[in-house]
Amino acid sequence: MARCYRSALGVGARLLALGLLLGACHGASGTEEEVVSASALEVELGRHLFYERRLSVEGNRSCGICHEPALGFTDGFVRAVGSTGELHPRNTLTLTNVGGRESLTWTPDAPDSLEGQLLVPLLSEHPVEMGLLNTVDEVLEELRVDEVYGELFPRVFPEDADPFTVERLADAIAAFERTIVSETAPFDRFIAGDTDSLDTEARRGFDLFFSHRLRCATCHAGPDLDQPTEDGEIVARHGWFNIGLYDVDGQGAYPDRSRGRFELTGLEEDMGRFRTPTLRNVELTAPYYHDGSGATLADVIANYAAGGRHVIGGPNPGDGRENPHKSDLVRGFEITAQEALDLEAFLRALTDWDMVEDPAFADPWPRD
Amino acid sequence: MKRLVDASGGDANVWSDRRQAISGRLPQPASHELARGREREDDDLDASRVSSDGAGQFHGRLFGWHRSAVDALTTRDQLGSDLREVILYVFVGVGPDGQTMIEEIVARLEHALFEVLEVDDKAIGVQLRRLQEHLEFPGMPVDVDARTSVPADMVCEIDVDALTNAIHGPHPIVREVRLSPDGARSGVVGGRIIALVRPLLYTLCLSQIGRSMRFLILAVGVLVASAVLIGCAEEGDAVSAPNPVEDTAQVGSDVTVVDVEQLQGDATGPDGDASETLLSGPDDEFSQAGCALMQGEKTAPIAGSTAREAGQQVLLPNYDSGFVVALPESGIGFVTLEVPDWQVVLAVYTTADVELVLHDPEDKAEVVQPLSWAAPCAEQMITEERTKFHKWGGFTLEIRGEPGGEAWLAAIDLPLE
Numbered sequence: 001m002a003r004c005y006r007s008a009l010g011v012g013a014r015l016l017a018l019g020l021l022l023g024a025c026h027g028a029s030g031t032e033e034e035v036v037s038a039s040a041l042e043v044e045l046g047r048h049l050f051y052e053r054r055l056s057v058e059g060n061r062s063c064g065i066c067h068e069p070a071l072g073f074t075d076g077f078v079r080a081v082g083s084t085g086e087l088h089p090r091n092t093l094t095l096t097n098v099g100g101r102e103s104l105t106w107t108p109d110a111p112d113s114l115e116g117q118l119l120v121p122l123l124s125e126h127p128v129e130m131g132l133l134n135t136v137d138e139v140l141e142e143l144r145v146d147e148v149y150g151e152l153f154p155r156v157f158p159e160d161a162d163p164f165t166v167e168r169l170a171d172a173i174a175a176f177e178r179t180i181v182s183e184t185a186p187f188d189r190f191i192a193g194d195t196d197s198l199d200t201e202a203r204r205g206f207d208l209f210f211s212h213r214l215r216c217a218t219c220h221a222g223p224d225l226d227q228p229t230e231d232g233e234i235v236a237r238h239g240w241f242n243i244g245l246y247d248v249d250g251q252g253a254y255p256d257r258s259r260g261r262f263e264l265t266g267l268e269e270d271m272g273r274f275r276t277p278t279l280r281n282v283e284l285t286a287p288y289y290h291d292g293s294g295a296t297l298a299d300v301i302a303n304y305a306a307g308g309r310h311v312i313g314g315p316n317p318g319d320g321r322e323n324p325h326k327s328d329l330v331r332g333f334e335i336t337a338q339e340a341l342d343l344e345a346f347l348r349a350l351t352d353w354d355m356v357e358d359p360a361f362a363d364p365w366p367r368d
Numbered sequence: 369m370k371r372l373v374d375a376s377g378g379d380a381n382v383w384s385d386r387r388q389a390i391s392g393r394l395p396q397p398a399s400h401e402l403a404r405g406r407e408r409e410d411d412d413l414d415a416s417r418v419s420s421d422g423a424g425q426f427h428g429r430l431f432g433w434h435r436s437a438v439d440a441l442t443t444r445d446q447l448g449s450d451l452r453e454v455i456l457y458v459f460v461g462v463g464p465d466g467q468t469m470i471e472e473i474v475a476r477l478e479h480a481l482f483e484v485l486e487v488d489d490k491a492i493g494v495q496l497r498r499l500q501e502h503l504e505f506p507g508m509p510v511d512v513d514a515r516t517s518v519p520a521d522m523v524c525e526i527d528v529d530a531l532t533n534a535i536h537g538p539h540p541i542v543r544e545v546r547l548s549p550d551g552a553r554s555g556v557v558g559g560r561i562i563a564l565v566r567p568l569l570y571t572l573c574l575s576q577i578g579r580s581m582r583f584l585i586l587a588v589g590v591l592v593a594s595a596v597l598i599g600c601a602e603e604g605d606a607v608s609a610p611n612p613v614e615d616t617a618q619v620g621s622d623v624t625v626v627d628v629e630q631l632q633g634d635a636t637g638p639d640g641d642a643s644e645t646l647l648s649g650p651d652d653e654f655s656q657a658g659c660a661l662m663q664g665e666k667t668a669p670i671a672g673s674t675a676r677e678a679g680q681q682v683l684l685p686n687y688d689s690g691f692v693v694a695l696p697e698s699g700i701g702f703v704t705l706e707v708p709d710w711q712v713v714l715a716v717y718t719t720a721d722v723e724l725v726l727h728d729p730e731d732k733a734e735v736v737q738p739l740s741w742a743a744p745c746a747e748q749m750i751t752e753e754r755t756k757f758h759k760w761g762g763f764t765l766e767i768r769g770e771p772g773g774e775a776w777l778a779a780i781d782l783p784l785e
Contacts, residue, residue, distance in 0.1 A: 060709060076761035078679045081708045087684050287762060293679035295764070313673030313696045314680040
């Protein structure tokens with residue numbers, strides 16, 4: 001992404017963070033072209049469609065209502081609830097900087113292009129999210145006679161004999177989603193040289209985050225703080241880890257329907273391995289984890305400090321700290337109460353209020 | 369429209385054991401009141417109306433706490449303080465700028481202060497005739513900038529739904545109220561003085577009468593007020609019945625700690641009749657649906673043992689089945705209630721031996737129908753509470769029941785139209 005080049009280049013070689021950032025930006029080739037190629041008109045069409053509630057079977061969901069800017073482009077649910085009231089097995093992921101991602105879901109079980117992936121919530125039946133599978137043609141006809149869409153679709157796709165197709169709809173929404181870029185958080189300004197952008201607590205938290213003791217950046221590196229490293233070098237665009245949240249059978253099992261890559265591969269080593277999410281706007285994206293079972297940042301920090309989560313009650317008791325499939329990187333660490341607050345302050349410094357409140361990402365439709 | 373189920377079609381036998389276990393420990397619903405319970409009307413969902421209804425209920429309680437603390441003081445202390453306040457009015461009334469100062473006093477009395485308190489992150493609105501700094505909720509921020517006027521005859525108003533209900537009494541999240549004896553003295557008895565002197569002040573303010581006449585009127589007012597005060601003091605001395613406040617009052621100390629939990633059981637009145645809060649009649653279709661769910665097949669979620677574990681067990685409101693929630697050994701379990709839409713009213717049903725506490729730190733919900741008996745199935749000791757959620761999302765629901773036992777729940781969403 002072009003913006004992450006700018007953010008990183010002003011930093012120099014001052015911290016480990018910089019190296020991680022630069023490495024990641026070089027590895028993110030291709031997304032810049034995509035951003036440039038998206039015309040402003042297409043993005044605007046995409047924004048209207050992003051917030052279009054007619055794209056859900058009950059008229060009560062849109063992309064934007066489940067990826068709300070104020071919530072860091074998430075929905076606030078523990079697990080998402082679809083248009084018909086069906087409970088999704090996973091927590092909703094943020095769309096912040098989604099254009100730079102190569103894998104878009106908690107497990108690699110969906111298309112890795114934005115255009116392809118967004119058809120899943122739009123058309124899927126198990127579970128029903130927007131539930132448009134059987135009515136998408138009717139909805140497209142509605143859009144055809146709509147004043148806004150009737151003008152925008154033909155202008156954005158002038159070469160199409162009939163631009164009112166699911167594919168074009170997906171193109172436009174994806175074009176808009178690629179513009180959802182966070183680059184002006186206090187963290188960004190700090191690594192660009194503005195040392196005043198982080199207060200004392202957040203600065204201490206920054207040091208802790210990248211410290212050898214906590215080693216958060218081992219899995220949360222790169223411009224979006226979601227890339228794995230080895231020996232200080234980013235080794236992949238995405239990492240998949242079992243962080244010791246569950247051990248329901250004493251042998252490392254995760255709860256049904258929440259077993260991570262194991263559901264795709266059947267390999268024991270993939271039990272509980274989910275994609276490391278970005279930490280951008282993490283303050284706003286609670287609850288956390290693949291199933292939304294982490295309520296607060298303080299809870300998450302405490303679990304990492306303990307080397308996993310020991311679940312006492314509820315439907316899935318077990319000591320995740322002893323999960324045999326847990327990543328070796330989740331070893332636990334000593335942390336004082338003040339340090340935990342400092343770390344939390346740093347995570348809040350990843351909130352990009354300029355982006356969250358940017359009118360360019362707001363719902364264009366008048367609401368009651 | 370969602371499918372509704374006839375509550376009468378349920379199997380009554382399933383309730384026999386449960387009802388036996390519940391009854392005897394709780395106030396019984398009054399059948400005759402239930403039988404003539406009115407049907408839900410549109411304005412039942414009007415939050416302001418509900419709040420207003422509840423205000424009087426809490427008014428008595430809040431005032432009672434003050435009264436009790438005052439009773440713990442000496443009669444001489446009260447009289448000394450209150451007579452000083454009356455004399456101040458007299459002084460003001462006959463002073464060289466008496467007219468102006470009287471008008472200022474009237475204006476001050478007319479602009480009562482509005483405090484917003486938070487108890488365990490639950491916002492509680494409190495309207496007071498004037499700022500009573502002696503009333504503290506320890507550890508809870510008070511926004512004194514939020515002020516509004518209140519009717520002259522309203523001593524105080526509070527969101528009673530957050531503090532007390534007709535089934536369980538005061539809310540457990542309220543641990544204590546601290547009451548300074550000095551403040552209580554001027555706050556309560558002084559309030560009576562104001563009530564007495566206020567008409568006089570109005571009279572003086574509105575009529576352009578001479579200073580001597582004002583003095584005469586105020587002097588009469590002083591005499592009347594003194595007589596009333598003496599009567600109050602004697603009445604207070606005559607009160608010998610023990611009360612929770614007196615038990616913990618420490619006269620002369622900085623604060624008096626009142627354990628509100630000791631007051632449980634008062635909320636429904638001496639006869640334990642909760643029917644006065646009944647808002648939905650037996651033919652209310654949503655209450656019938658909730659009752660049917662409580663009597664039908666249920667899923668069996670397991671509550672977490674701490675609020676941190678609430679996210680592992682999600683309950684989704686629905687018209688298909690209720691829930692039998694297994695509680696931990698502590699008797700306090702935590703689940704997540706997923707509210708599926710914005711601006712939705714949820715009706716939650718449970719049995720009277722179970723208490724539900726909705727964690728709403730961002731103040732996204734308000735009770736629109738306080739906890740009451742669910743009319744169609746009140747005989748089975750089933751309660752109902754309706755809450756409007758302004759925004760969707762996952763809410764932690766704390767369930768208090770029998771240690772290691774189970775809590776029966778049902779939750780449905782109500783169409784707003």
